[in-house]
Amino acid sequence: MSRRVLRGFDAAAFATLRRERGFSVSDLARLSGTSLGTIHAWEAGRRTPQIDILAAVMAVLDAPIDAVVRIQEDQRFPGDWRVMKGLTQPQLAAQAQLSTAAVQRIELGEHPLSDANARTLSGLLGISPEAYRDAYHRARQRPPGTSC
Known part of the structure; x- marks a missing residue:
């Protein structure tokens, strides 16, 4: 399955949300079933999330996707x-x-x-x-x- 760049993903907003919710990168990766490298790459702006993986991570953060995907x-x-x-x-x-x-x-x-x-x-x-x-x-x- 091909994946496209996730339009509107705000890496800085994602990193801020993670910190505000009190999660280390390691804990968030572990609890969401995502790799540590994936979370680091999102926050550094080197990659954008696949929607299914982002949905799992946002569920752990207990936050809506529009908190980090910003499109009017x-x-x-x-x-x-x-x-x-x-x-x-x-x-x-x-x-x-x-x-x-x-x-x-x-x-x-x-x-x-x-x-x-x-x-x-x-x-x-x-x-x-x-x-x-x-x-x-x-x-x-x-x-x-x-x-x-």
């Missing part, structure tokens, strides 16, 4: 809404009873978004169909070379 709601793409829920594309696809490829193409704005899919996906993500459709239109209208 009116600038989010469909994949950003999924990330905020801590879901991978395959997880969301399974819940929506869609193929992973369909979810991927919708998130990229490359596949038409039906009203039914907008309702299903937005419901699973806890947002309105209008908010999801707006995110979809941002993805479709993004400039060439812009990742989402």
Whole structure:
């Protein structure tokens, strides 16, 4: 499975949150099942998290993902809404009873978004169909070379 850079991840906010919650890097890695090197790389800004691993770490920190992934709601793409829920594309696809490829193409704005899919996906993500459709239109209208 290919992984992309996690858009909006704030390494400094992550490190600050870890310290404020009283976790050493070692304890956080151990309790979340993540490697010590992974946590260090995130905090140093050398790597961004995979969403499933970040979700596990944030559960240990008892903090929402949007505490460290900072994207304004009116600038989010469909994949950003999924990330905020801590879901991978395959997880969301399974819940929506869609193929992973369909979810991927919708998130990229490359596949038409039906009203039914907008309702299903937005419901699973806890947002309105209008908010999801707006995110979809941002993805479709993004400039060439812009990742989402």
